[in-house]
Amino acid sequence: MAVARSRLAATAVQVAPALLGAVVRSRAGGAEVAVRITEVEAYEGLDDPASHAFRGPTPRAAIMFGPPGYLYCYFTYGMHWCANVVCGPDGTAAAVLLRAGAVIAGADVAAARRPTARRDRDLARGPARLAACLGLGAAHTGLDLCDEHSDVVLASMPDQPSAVICTGPRVGIRAATERQWRFWLPDESTVSGYRRHPKARYPQ
DNA sequence: AGGACGATTAACT
C-alpha cells in the first residue's frame, strides 16, 4: 500500500514530524530495501534561504513547486545523493529531507551498498547513507511515492504523530540556523548527530 | 566562460 497524497499536502514543517516512523520501501536497483524514518528536516520555499527552492523554480528545484508525493533526489558535494519527499499543495515549494532511518527489510542488500558501515544502525544514519541504502540516484527523482507500483513507495505513515518529537536546527546549512526545522524520534540509535556548518552565519 | 559553494561522508591526527 501507499500513503494518500492528501496527507502530504500541508507545509513541510507540518509534514516533517508526521513522517517520523513512516516506512519507505524501494526496489530501485533490483532488490528490495525498506527503511523506517527516524530523522527528517523541513525545507520550505521562497522564504527559506536554506532551501533549494529559495531562488525560485530553477531546473533542479522545480519539482519542489509541483504536487506533493513525489521523490526529489539531488546530488551534492560531487559524490552523494540525498532524498526528499515533495510536499505542500501544487504551486508551493516544500520538501522534507529524509535524514536517517532504521533498515527494516533487505539489510543484506543495504549492507552491500554501504560497505563502510560497521554496524546495522549506521546503514541509513545520515541523508546520503539513507539514499545509498535505498539505491537512489538521478534515475529516481520524480517517482510517485504515492503509487504502490512505483520503484520507491511511501508505504505507511503513523496515524498519529509520535507523542514525543525532538526538534533542533537543521544540519549543515549556513542560513536560517535559528529555525528548529529538524525533527527526530528520541532514543533512536539511527539518528545522526548535529553538525554545525563551519561557516554558519549564527553560532549554534 | 569562470568560479564559489554545497541539505555529506570517511579517514585522518
Add this chain to the structure above:
DNA sequence: GTTAATCGTCCTC
C-alpha cells in the same frame, strides 16, 4: 578535533 574527495548548480561577469 581537521580535511580531502569531487562535480552539478547557479551566480556573476
